Amino acid sequence: MRRHAGDWPLVLPLTLFFAVFVLVPLALLGAVSLYSDTTLTTHGVAQYVKFLTDRFNLGVLGQTLWLGLLATVLALVVGYPLGYIAAVAPPALQRVLLLVIVLPLLTSAVVRTFAWVVILGRQGIVNGLLAAIGLIDAPVRLLYTPWAVVVALAQIQLPLMVLPVITALGNIDPNLRHASHALGAGRWRTFVAVTLPLSAPGLLAGCLLVYAGSVSAFVTQTLVGGGQLMLMPQYMYQQAIQANNYPFAAAVAMILLAAVLAIVIVVNTVTKKTQTLVHG
Amino acid sequence: MWGPAALTSAGRFSYKESPVTTRGVALDLDGITHRFGHTVAVEGVSLRIEPGEIVALLGPSGCGKTTLLRIVSGLLRQSGGHVAVDGGIVDELPPNERGAGIVFQNYALFPHMTVEANVGYGLRARGAPRAEIAETVERMLALVRMEGFARRLPRQLSGGQQQRVALARTLAVSPRVLLLDEPFGALDKNLRLDMQIEVKRLQRELDITTIMVTHDQEEALSLADRVAVMNHGRVEQFGRPDEIYDRPATLFVATFVGTTNVLRGKLLDDGTLDCAAGRLPLGAVTTRPTGPVVVAVRPEHFRFVVDAEPGIDGRIELVLPLGPLVVYDVILADGTTLKVTSARGATSRAPGDRVRVALAAGSPVSVFGP
Numbered sequence: 001m002r003r004h005a006g007d008w009p010l011v012l013p014l015t016l017f018f019a020v021f022v023l024v025p026l027a028l029l030g031a032v033s034l035y036s037d038t039t040l041t042t043h044g045v046a047q048y049v050k051f052l053t054d055r056f057n058l059g060v061l062g063q064t065l066w067l068g069l070l071a072t073v074l075a076l077v078v079g080y081p082l083g084y085i086a087a088v089a090p091p092a093l094q095r096v097l098l099l100v101i102v103l104p105l106l107t108s109a110v111v112r113t114f115a116w117v118v119i120l121g122r123q124g125i126v127n128g129l130l131a132a133i134g135l136i137d138a139p140v141r142l143l144y145t146p147w148a149v150v151v152a153l154a155q156i157q158l159p160l161m162v163l164p165v166i167t168a169l170g171n172i173d174p175n176l177r178h179a180s181h182a183l184g185a186g187r188w189r190t191f192v193a194v195t196l197p198l199s200a201p202g203l204l205a206g207c208l209l210v211y212a213g214s215v216s217a218f219v220t221q222t223l224v225g226g227g228q229l230m231l232m233p234q235y236m237y238q239q240a241i242q243a244n245n246y247p248f249a250a251a252v253a254m255i256l257l258a259a260v261l262a263i264v265i266v267v268n269t270v271t272k273k274t275q276t277l278v279h280g
Numbered sequence: 281m282w283g284p285a286a287l288t289s290a291g292r293f294s295y296k297e298s299p300v301t302t303r304g305v306a307l308d309l310d311g312i313t314h315r316f317g318h319t320v321a322v323e324g325v326s327l328r329i330e331p332g333e334i335v336a337l338l339g340p341s342g343c344g345k346t347t348l349l350r351i352v353s354g355l356l357r358q359s360g361g362h363v364a365v366d367g368g369i370v371d372e373l374p375p376n377e378r379g380a381g382i383v384f385q386n387y388a389l390f391p392h393m394t395v396e397a398n399v400g401y402g403l404r405a406r407g408a409p410r411a412e413i414a415e416t417v418e419r420m421l422a423l424v425r426m427e428g429f430a431r432r433l434p435r436q437l438s439g440g441q442q443q444r445v446a447l448a449r450t451l452a453v454s455p456r457v458l459l460l461d462e463p464f465g466a467l468d469k470n471l472r473l474d475m476q477i478e479v480k481r482l483q484r485e486l487d488i489t490t491i492m493v494t495h496d497q498e499e500a501l502s503l504a505d506r507v508a509v510m511n512h513g514r515v516e517q518f519g520r521p522d523e524i525y526d527r528p529a530t531l532f533v534a535t536f537v538g539t540t541n542v543l544r545g546k547l548l549d550d551g552t553l554d555c556a557a558g559r560l561p562l563g564a565v566t567t568r569p570t571g572p573v574v575v576a577v578r579p580e581h582f583r584f585v586v587d588a589e590p591g592i593d594g595r596i597e598l599v600l601p602l603g604p605l606v607v608y609d610v611i612l613a614d615g616t617t618l619k620v621t622s623a624r625g626a627t628s629r630a631p632g633d634r635v636r637v638a639l640a641a642g643s644p645v646s647v648f649g650p
Contacts, residue, residue, distance in 0.1 A: 175385075176390060178382075178384070179390075179449075180390075182375035183401050183453060184374075184375075184377075184453060185401070185402075186405075197392050198391070
């Protein structure tokens with residue numbers, strides 16, 4: 001697209017919005033994290049030292065990143081085939097599928113999370129079903145487990161995985177599949193050698209969105225994970241609101257941000273590489 | 281011989297056959313019909329293509345020529361009729377097993393693979409040994425004169441180079457029939473001629489039966505041994521380029537291929553066309569019953585005559601010098617225009633000149649019913 005020299009005022013509102021509501025709060029957060037005491041009098045990196053030298057804290061960080069990874073993998077395993085089906089579906093069916101895929105985005109994440117509480121609870125749908133067909137005698141604990149969090153996060157973030165995958169698959173010239181077929185490759189080889197690599201940019205973008213969304217999903221993590229499962233967003237909330245330790249909460253936030261940013265940068269670099277390979 | 285036995289023996293082929301020793305096989309299309317929903321895309325097309333022949337499917341967009349090519353390739357299953365390669369019916373076989381190699385209009389090179397990986401793709405898919413793949417890829421790249429480009433990616437190549445690679449990729453699996461979908465459509469004019477010569481060279485060298493889809497009549501007439509002119513899913517005429525050009529079977533062929541003047545009128549007993557603008561003697565063309573007719577005359581078959589000879593009077597509107605030829609746009613008394621071409625000679629005519637137009641002696645004239 002051609003850029004015009006006089007176009008810059010158009011980006012001014014967004015730039016201002018971004019500066020006031022993202023950059024400034026972020027800078028404040030950074031500044032707060034650099035106080036050594038809860039009354040914000042002495043500067044220092046004591047909060048970071050405290051976090052990074054404590055086994056429990058590092059465990060929370062590791063658990064958060066790990067759960068995010070599991071949720072992303074699950075969303076990928078479920079979302080890629082769904083995206084594939086939607087991408088190859090005839091137009092009429094594709095419209096229906098797209099609507100179904102996008103529909104969850106139109107309801108609040110809180111509502112979707114409560115749906116999972118209802119589904120997985122002691123008297124929930126899953127336990128009821130298992131009891132009805134005689135597989136279990138007493139309700140099993142599904143809610144308030146790490147796996148429940150992974151499943152709920154994957155489902156809630158699923159549209160963010162499926163939409164980029166559909167876009168990437170839709171951008172692949174169908175003649176490439178035909179060419180592969182005409183050269184004697186079966187469906188599986190065509191998928192592995194042509195379709196999958198060419199959809200990699202969309203797949204990686206989806207993973208990034210789901211991952212970033214999952215590690216910071218305070219509501220879902222808290223409501224489905226319960227009190228026992230300590231993850232970074234909840235840890236922040238607890239330190240800031242309950243313990244009134246703003247500098248430490250800010251440091252937790254900055255560390256989570258840095259960790260996710262590092263992962264995003266790595267994945268983005270890989271994505272760029274595959275993109276230049278695919279789109280030139 | 282169109283039985284199941286022929287199907288297994290003739291339908292399959294092995295990568296071991298050397299592409300350079302490919303011998304042309306006959307290709308028969310027998311009553312091919314295809315419908316998309318309620319639309320008939322191809323209707324009752326029967327063509328017999330001789331071994332080693334290059335045939336062009338020529339027609340306007342939407343005439344069914346690409347659909348027909350996809351049916352021959354095996355990418356699309358026809359609603360009715362049969363495709364036979366070398367006498368064996370291949371309707372049930374996928375593209376590679378029926379020995380059809382297709383080069384797509386946009387080449388469809390795998391963008392994430394090098395030239396060498398693209399060319400070797402078909403051989404890898406059928407599990408050829410590594411050494412043989414390397415050897416064949418090298419030979420194929422030499423065949424299309426792309427030896428130095430093995431490690432490049434498709435996007436690093438020009439359109440013509442991409443087409444060479446696409447040809448090499450298709451030929452690497454030794455197809456018995458080569459199918460080209462609008463092969464030169466994406467190339468600019470200078471490159472197009474080079475690639476047309478290149479494709480013709482390869483086709484001759486390999487003696488491979490080839491079908492080419494095109495909407496470019498010059499391309500069809502210059503490259504093909506025979507041309508099938510298609511319209512509305514049907515073949516209007518199948519013949520040598522000179523037959524198509526000089527003896528069009530239908531008014532559609534006459535107007536679609538080359539430039540044609542269409543005159544409507546009544547054919548009189550003495551072989552004269554009586555039209556609104558005057559009377560034009562058609563010479564010996566009186567095989568058709570007299571009455572209302574449509575007559576098609578090529579611009580180069582008209583000539584200007586002196587007033588003593590019979591002909592149609594008109595006035596020159598425009599003069600377009602095209603190198604060795606000059607095209608005159610002549611407006612007749614009833615307002616219709618004729619295109620007349622003649623060699624650029626000493627007698628130059630200017631717009632506004634009054635002229636009398638007649639048929640050059642012995643010119644082919646096509647007379648159709650109204």
